Amino acid sequence: MLQGLSISQIVDLTGGKLLCGENEFVVTNVAIDSRQVVRATETLFVALQGAKASGELFIPDLISLGVKAFLVSKSFDENKIRKDEGLIFIAVPDTREALQKIAAFQRKQFKKPLLGITGSNGKTIVKEWLGQVLSEEYTVGKSPKSYNSQVGVPLSIFGLSAYHQVAILEAGISKPGEMDALENMIQPHLGIFTNIGSAHDEGFPSRKAKIWEKLKLFKRSKFVIYQKNDSELSNSIEQEFSADRLISWGDEPGATFVRSVKKLEQGTRIVLLKEDLEMLTFKVPFSDSASLENITHVLVAALTLGEQSTKIQQALDHLKPVEMRLTLKDGANESLLIDDTYSNDLAGLRVALDFMKLQRPKKRRVVILSDVLQHGAVEEVYSEISGLLSEYEIDQVYAVGKEVHRISSAGSMEIALFETTQDLLQGISPNDFQEDLILITGARVFGFERVVNFLQRRIHGTTLEINLNALTHNFNFYKKQLKPQTKVMVMVKAFAYGGGAAEIANHLQSMGADYLAVAFTDEGVALREEGITLPIMVLNPVKESLLLCQQYDLEPVVFSPSFLRFTAALTQKEKIELSIHLDFDTGMHRLGFDESELADLGEILLANPQLELKSIYTHLAGADEEVHKEYSIQQLETFARIKEKLKLMLSIAPLAHALNSAGILAFPSFQFDMVRLGIGLYGVEVTGKNEGALKPISTLKTTISQIKEIPPGGTIGYSRKGVLPDGGRIATLAIGYADGYDRRFSNGGGFVLIHGQKAPIIGNVCMDMCMVNLEGIAAQEGDEAIVFGPEVSLSDLAKGIGTIPYELLTNISTRVKRVYYLD
The missing domain is CATH 2.40.37.10 (Lyase, Ornithine Decarboxylase; Chain A, domain 1)
Known part of the structure; x- marks a missing residue:
């Protein structure tokens, strides 16, 4: 944050009410995710309402981490607060709006040039490339990754520091009304409109309406950069803004910068002719039209800010296509690699360290990083990096470059210094790493792709890429179909439908899934050994694996009277307790108890209190086909009857679940206590009715x-x-x-x-x-x-x-x- 804020300032800024705590307490950090808190004692936690839960549910966990200050909704129950613990609670009408008001205040403290970028495509690429080019002259602060939303923009602003000499923020919208809030926070001096395309067309009455909404970002900008090649876009911009505020580029005369392009054997030569007939020539390493469009925006913006063409070309010589994603890869000796080799700034480092924190536990946390190639503020930058590495409890750092020696060690963190990437590769071996979590992050010129290749586990060239953002999207899509109290069990059997059970289970655990289900006991054991702590149901246990279930805290399904008697006898003999689930056959005719077996079942359970009944469930035979709707409803009604009978017999109410991915959409009134999410999570909507709402993850x-x-x-x-x-x-x-x-x-x-x-x-x-x-x-x-x-x-x-x-x-x-x- 650019400026620490007292509680009384936050109350004034947000129009909130102080429920308890001292007015003069100062916060220097804002967090919205309980898993990503650093500097806990100086943090204000803003409890946003998420797709699956309110941030208020995580307040007890945050208090245990040392967080003292909380921004909550006005509906928050004050009786939950122990006012003698030195905690601070501020209640506001809308926590997201309050977050944005704090961000708008912080933005006003930044008096240096700030560039705002919007458009349909290329926003993040333009931002990243422009950041690299401007870093030849300035210390640049910018949005991490594609943080351009109603929540991402505030977080980007909180990442700005006083030593930054220029800032670049992007803004993305999906419907009318959203840009007003973003403009109030960003207030750019210089605006870039990348292009207009079909993205989010469904949220607007027309393409023109979408353009006008996006243009709101620039209403206070001194200049707006745009391309004249797109007449629909350029006409709208030229109608909205006076000519003295417009900086255009295009391939035909009439633009502020007239561009000509010549494809070379390797790369492209771009010539820009200014209005005063000065000619500027640049060589770029791309030849595709999208990259040439994006880099032209970068060239015009850098020139507008006064960057010298020679400095721009120096940056272009090292420019490569931006891989805007954090990638998790298998490393040698059961290590796990986080490939962040396209990122080289503090904002990106924070995001990568957050991602690292969410991964399953390994022996050590290792960071391999290069010099941060920014002009000026060297001491401040490396001081902040040192603080981040300490906050995220990094065990080992391998640092490459001439300035990175400024990182200081804290606690038990060890630092090894290398001047070049080649020195690093000669100084380490894959055998130096055993079951470690390794973040590899560095500037392009250091070529850290070689480090990734050196440490990566050798497997042939066929890969299955799993998009964890798409997984999150699909999970939230189904979560939104459910009542707030309905729990979600996620199927990760069969190697998580081919996706890799451990990594997907870990991501589901971080998203807030309630249960996991595997087919066989060894799948559950493997997840436990990888650090997965969620409850795990085993669908097809064998008798020989029941003791293993007890040992690894797995919950087997019992599906027949004979299996139940065996389980009861075994647990009595071994003097152990075991959590179990019961499968009922209501029409699938595969496994499960029949309704006629309820009396025997009840007697066995009552006689064996060492068996804890966690849930009962049934399988629908045809939830994905409309032709079987009546049959499915018969199954669900039969199951509901069984549920009530069992409750009367046992005087308990175990969780009940019947709906799979298709059933969640087809039979919302039969959610019971929990649903089982399977193939839908992985991007396949088998009924075909809502396939457009899901994203393929693989x-x-x-x-x-x-x-x-x-x-x-x-x-x-x-x-x-x-x-x-x-x-x-x-x-x-x-x-x-x-x-x-x-x-x-x-x-x-x-x-x-x-x-x-x-x-x-x-x-x-x-x-x-x-x-x-x-x-x-x-x-x-x-x-x-x-x-x-x-x-x-x-x-x-x-x-x-x-x-x-x-x-x-x-x-x-x-x-x-x-x-x-x-x-």
Whole structure:
């Protein structure tokens, strides 16, 4: 924060009411997430209302961390406060608005240039590239990642410091009315409107209305930068603002900067002709139109701020495409790598350390970082980095560069210094790390991708990428369909539907899932050994595994009278207690007790108090198909009757659950106490009615191993099934049925995307590879091929070979590398 705030100031700023605590207590940090608190004793926690719960639920945990000051809603129950503990509670009508008012005050303390960026696409890329270019001359503060929302913008403002010489904030909206609050906080001196596209069109009555809403960001800006190539956008901007406030660029005469572009063998030359006929030439390492558009915004903004063209070119020489995501990868010796090699500022470091804090426990927390390449304020920057590393309890730091030696050690943290990345690679070995959590973050010029590759576990080139943001989106979509009191059990059986159980379970644990479910006991044991603490139900335990369930605090399902008697006898003999769940067969006719067996069941449970009944449940046979609606309702009514009978017999009310992903949407009045979220979490809405509301979380991709020219009449693969009568080019891909790529995709049954074009499978799918027809596709060896993901529907692929998405997901072999990321 730019300025510490007393409690009395916060009350005045927010229009709040001080429920208890001292007026002169000063806070220097604001937090909205109980898992991401640093400097706890100086923190104000703002209890926002989330999709699944209110932040007020986490106040007891925060108090135990040392947080003293809380901003809560006016409906907060004052009786929950122990006023003798030195705590401070401020009640406000709306906690989000209060957060924004505090941010607006902090923004006013920043008297230096501030750039605001909005548009449909490219906001984050422009911000990151502009930050890199301006860092040649200035100490730059900017939004971390894509923090551009009603909550992200305040957090970005709180990240600004007095030593920053220029700030860059982005603003994103999805519906009318949102930009007013963002403008009041950001109030940019210089605005950049990147472009206008289809993103969030559904939230506005027209494209023009969306443009006008976004333009509100610049109502107090001295200048607005935009491109004249888009007539709809430029006409709107030129109608709204006087000519003396407009700075345009375009490829035709009439713009403030007229651009010409020449593609080179490597990269592109951009020439900008100013109104005074001065010509400026830059070489950039990109050639695609989107990157050229984004970098032109950067060039014009840097020139407008007075940056010298020679300094701009120095930064451009090191510029690379920005990978705007934190990526989690398997490291050598069971270590876990967080790849943040595109980020090199304090805001990004804070986000990466927050992400690190949320991962499952490892032996050590290790950070490998480079110099922060910013002009000026060196001592302040490294002092703040030292404080962050200490707050996040980092055990070991490997620091690379000429300035990073300024980091100071605290506590038991050890620091190893290296002047260059090559020195680091020569000075460490993968064997130096055993079951560690390693964050790798550094400036582009240090080439830390080499460090990631050096420490990464060696697996072949096929990867399954898991988008944790999409997972969160899907979880929240289903959570919004539920009553506030309904709990959520998430299915992570079958390696979390192929996604990797440990990492997904850890993310679900951080999101607030109530229960996990696995198929077999060893799956539950593996999760416990990875530090997962949520309750875990085991769907298909065997008798031999019951003691293991008790040892690892797993809760087995009991599905028959004989199994129940065995479980009772075993726990009596071993003198142990065991939590169990009961499966009832109401029409699935697979496993489970029949309603007629209730009396025997009740007698056994009453005679065996060492068995704690946690829940009862049933499976719906046809919740995903409208044709079975009446049958499903019969099942649900039968289960409701069983639930009441059991409650009368046992005088207890265990949790009851019946709805799967499809059932949550189809039968909302039968939520009971809990629902079981499965395939929907992973982005597949099996009824097809709400598929647009979900995001695919998985992208399966591989690489081209070799390209061959096939003569006319040539055959391809085993049994010579693939034929090219006229000859052509084929590519061999590094994926086969041993990786889970189904043989039914052979001979045109499937396809992959290469450079956005369909390449059909030709010949039979082999064990470790397959071949595709490259007709009309300009591909090279090493290029990427997308098997499925956002661009290739998993449901469509499954239909094409007569199966279901579950099978395609769960068949993905464990030898396929899983990569997890936040975009």
